[in-house]
Amino acid sequence: MIKKTKHNTPLYFLPLGGSNEIGMNLNLYGYNDQWIMVDLGVTFGSDLGVEVLMPDPAFIVERRKKLLGLVLTHAHEDHIGAVPYLWERLKCPIYATPFTLWLVKEKLKEVGLHKEVPLIEIPLGGSLQLREFNIEFIDITHSIPEPNVLAIKTPYGTIVHTGDWKVDPAPMLGKSTDIKALKNLGDEGVLALVCDSTNVFVEGRSGSEADVREKLIDLVAKQTGRVFIACFASNVARLETCALAAKKSGRKAALVGRSLSRMDQAARQSGYLKDIDSFFGEEDVKKIERSKSLVICTGSQGEPRSALARIASGQHPRVKIEEGDSVIFSSRMIPGNEDAIKRLQENLIEAGAFVINASYEDDIHVSGHPARDELKDMYKWVKPEILVPVHGEQAHLREHAAFGHENGIKNTIVPHNGSLIQLAPGKPKIVDDIGAARLALDGEVIVPFSGIQMRDRHRLMNSGVVFVSATLSRSHMLKGIPEITVLGVVEEGSEESTIEVIQDALQHAFTKAENIEDREDAQELIRITTRRVINSLRGKKPPVVVHLL
Structure with missing residues (x-):
């Protein structure tokens, strides 16, 4: 049951990564102007020369003094991979069980932060108190040692944050799912279940x-x-x-x-x-x-x-x-x-x-995420008042919400990254969209993935680039023939003829031009004329970089 509080202070859930996508998890819980973070992961890609992407934690960085700690559910890269890149922006303690903490420490060693970051080891089945958040670690099974369900006890009731999980009846390594502890939570009353949606379309069970x-x-x-x-x-x-x-x-x-x-x-x-x-x-x-x-x-x-x-x-x-x-x-x-x-x-x-491979050879792999029968088990054990599906694309989240509703959970709410969800008091609802962006590790530098650098790189990939070096007279007219380089615009063997067409077009444009008052006018005429020529020849409008000598 939902508990009463003195001032009806809202209890929030805010995903900044991992909702509307599989991977790159970053979740925040807020109450009484205090926040805890659950997981801080990456995803991997190969677009635009970037191999690592991570959530932008700007929202909580602005409130860094109100961040009580980072709690890690397990050691997969999509849950811990961003720690060495983003911790200096957060400056908070990190809590995890031994296996996860060992890996995090090794990552921090690589960037020289291992002596600076407060790392607090939580024993298996342990707990911690962060102001008004009491967090219990409950054993579950997954595809890595020491996965944990977090039972986050708040003044409004308990939030069960599953992390990644499955129910393996015969795990080969580590502890079995602590079903008794999960049932006890259900008997005490669970406000919300924030749950893995990865395999919601898979019937039956995930296998052992x-x-x-x-x-x-x-x-x-x-x-x-x-x-x-x-x-x-x-x-x-x-x-x-x-x-x-x-x-x-x-x-x-x-x-x-x-x-x-x-x-x-x-x-x-x-x-x-x-x-x-x-x-x-x-x-x-x-x-x-x-x-x-x-x-x-x-x-x-x-x-x-x-x-x-x-x-x-x-x-x-x-x-x-x-x-x-x-x-x-x-x-x-x-x-x-x-x-x-x-x-x-x-x-x-x-x-x-x-x-x-597994497409034609059975039983050479089993998933680490719950299929539909395992989700039903979780619903029955914890009996939540609210279901918040996470760790999935929009189709997964919507299907999971519908599946939960079919199985007796009255209140379901589908988030996306940036959804500020008020879990209590009252019916759960999205009260704001604070936005969610991505950061990219570009070489050794973290940059906004939607920033001008990546936008320019995307344009170069799609259209190529043209460089024009031109000498101007005192009256801002062309002096001599411009030097032109085209990259990624025409096929090998066509460069020379294309350049000649551009040079002729530039000479013609300046001959006809009447309002060239300064170098900026000349530069813009060169840029526009060059783009028009390439567009007429190739159907492309590449960036044109003009150097005036």
Whole structure:
């Protein structure tokens, strides 16, 4: 039940990332002019030369002194990846369980912040008090060690923030879902369930890692050449499965990819993989007989700089694909990555590998997100008054809201990034749209993704660019023939003729011009004339950069 408060101070939920998209999570909860942040992640892309995108935290940066802390649900990149890039804007304590905190500290070491950031370790099943927010960590299962549901207790009641989750009846690593704790919350009364929507369109259940383990052990045993397994680096249970599959088939398991090595180290430091022998490194692969080798590598999503992509293209310095090798994609295809994955698999096949993926081989991967029957379980356990779907595109969120309503949740509200939602008092409603922007890591600099730099880069990608260097007389007329360079505008072999047409057009334009009063007028005439010529020849209007000498 909703509790009474003295002054009916609103309780807010504000997603700045992860609603209307899968990934890049940043969520805020506010009460009595105090805020907590849940997760701070990135997403990956390859557009415009940018590989890392993150939410713009400008709203909370303006209120930094009112930010009580950053609470992390688990260690996936879309939940912790922006911490090293954005913490200096936030300057707040970070709270997480041991495995997640170890990885965050390693990230902070890379940018020289590990001694500056207050890192507070929360034991599994632990809790913390941040002013009027009492936060309990509840064990759940996912595809990474130590995922947590957060029970955020407020003066109005409890908010259950699921993070990423599933119900694995037989997890191979870590604790099982604490169903009793979730039921207890439901019995006490839950104000709102803020819930993962990733697999809302998937009927039934997501499956168990135990099924994958059995399948991969059998599949690896049937292969004759070197076996490559591409998987998500963070799935430590899958690493353990690969190691067991290697052992049972008489193979030696090696890790190729920096993120895999980091996850292996984090897992062992946190008490996992105790019974698994140390993995070989990429420098050892060529020393192991092909029929006795199993290589675990990153790159299951076709990432261009990943280990598997470099192996497939023959650019990896230590690991090569040979005729008769097998590559098993033990992962799901994340929406948006289809083309990149297809190209990668075609390259592997061309190199002589036999490619095995989940589209035609069952049980080589299970999702880490809840299907519809698991969502029903969560509804029954926590019995929320309000459902707020997150972690999904708009279609996911709307379907999840409808599904929750069908299953007895009276109040559902569909957010988008920037929706300021008043959860209480009264019926939940969107009271404002504060806006939500993205930041991009461009090289080593963080820039607005919608800023002028990226807009200019987008124009260059679509239209090319023309440079014109011209000398003017004292009367601001052309003096000599302008020097012109065209980039990305015409095909090879057409540059010279195109430049001559532009030069003739400029000479003609200045001959006819009557109102050239200064250098600015001349510069604008050169720009407009050049654009008109390119548009008439190519149907494009590229940026024209004019240098006056």
